[in-house]
Amino acid sequence: MLYRLRNDFHLSVITLMNACAIVGITPFAVWRFLRGEYWIGLIDLGILGAIVGATLYAWRTHKTACTGLFLALVPCTGGAIAISLTAGEVGLFWLYPALICSFMLTRPLIAALLPLGALALLILEGSAFSSSQQIWSFSVTLLVVCACTYVFARRSEHQRNRLKHLALLDPLTGVSNRRALDEALARAVSEHERLGTEYGLVLADLDHFKRVNDTHGHHTGDRILVDFVGVLAFNTRRSDQLFRFGGEEFVILMSGTTPNGLQAAVEHVQSVLRKTLTSPSGPVTASFGTAILQRGESVDHWFERADEALYRAKSLGRDRIVSGDRSTSEALS
Numbered sequence: 001m002l003y004r005l006r007n008d009f010h011l012s013v014i015t016l017m018n019a020c021a022i023v024g025i026t027p028f029a030v031w032r033f034l035r036g037e038y039w040i041g042l043i044d045l046g047i048l049g050a051i052v053g054a055t056l057y058a059w060r061t062h063k064t065a066c067t068g069l070f071l072a073l074v075p076c077t078g079g080a081i082a083i084s085l086t087a088g089e090v091g092l093f094w095l096y097p098a099l100i101c102s103f104m105l106t107r108p109l110i111a112a113l114l115p116l117g118a119l120a121l122l123i124l125e126g127s128a129f130s131s132s133q134q135i136w137s138f139s140v141t142l143l144v145v146c147a148c149t150y151v152f153a154r155r156s157e158h159q160r161n162r163l164k165h166l167a168l169l170d171p172l173t174g175v176s177n178r179r180a181l182d183e184a185l186a187r188a189v190s191e192h193e194r195l196g197t198e199y200g201l202v203l204a205d206l207d208h209f210k211r212v213n214d215t216h217g218h219h220t221g222d223r224i225l226v227d228f229v230g231v232l233a234f235n236t237r238r239s240d241q242l243f244r245f246g247g248e249e250f251v252i253l254m255s256g257t258t259p260n261g262l263q264a265a266v267e268h269v270q271s272v273l274r275k276t277l278t279s280p281s282g283p284v285t286a287s288f289g290t291a292i293l294q295r296g297e298s299v300d301h302w303f304e305r306a307d308e309a310l311y312r313a314k315s316l317g318r319d320r321i322v323s324g325d326r327s328t329s330e331a332l333s
Ligand SMILES: Nc1nc2c(ncn2[C@@H]2O[C@H](COP(=O)(O)OP(=O)(O)OP(=O)(O)O)[C@@H](O)[C@H]2O)c(=O)[nH]1
Pocket: 172, 205, 206, 207, 208, 209, 210, 211, 213, 217, 218, 219, 220, 221, 222, 225, 246, 247, 248, 314, 318
């Protein structure tokens, strides 16, 4: 539970809003009932019920984007409109917290349009305002708050996306990192189980890379890693996904592939590497371990088979492809 709260920004905002709603709206609902204002008390309870229900839905289904939109639209904006129409000008103040919550729950543009739409509706209906001066001052303050919050929300959305991007990319080669690989492998296994999509895994590791680093320095090593990634990326399909697993080891996740297709794809990459990848002292080669995802197989077992195949490719002399799908070790040079 704590893990999900820490790692899912939208779920944490929805849960926080739920907690604030319970603490903030319940006393108002009780107070309204005690004063005999049953309609407003019922609206408060309706808002509370919608927020609690939507929060439970988000926790169960992981559908935080549509839950956020629902919360911004129905309990926040709809609730603020209902309170304003029932309670008059004192209810108008609820549009401000509704506005702030909408920006936390959904995309900035939608969040900006919701309070403006609510304001237009309330002005047209007219009963919530006591004078035209009040309409002007309320409209101007709401517009100012809306514009400032929009700018702030756009900036923080941009920064959040950038952080997410950086957290999943390897800074040297620009390909996805190990964290992204873990997510992609879990997705592949689940899709294989649900839809039967075939997946192939390729572990590619540069041969004697330590020697290259020791002889020519880390700058040359880095350049070779970048060239290696270029060959892997440009000689596989656009639908194939490339990851840096660590050091000089990379992973290619291929979808919709058969054992023969996987073998042919890796042979093609290997032949291009043999012709193009060089260090100042000569060609640089790579070893490959491959494995096709089997029915009912876990991520760990699938990865282990490809890793063992790579280990065999290294011990058989390097610069070769070994498949982890065959019961007997088969090495192709
Ligand atoms: N330049 C550079 N070197 C790296 C980077 N990450 C890991 N390495 C180096 O990669 C080398 C890996 O060495 P080993 O694990 O012994 O592998 P190897 O020398 O390629 O030997 P085999 O894999 O058995 O063929 C080490 O020297 C690491 O320092 C990096 O980002 N840049």
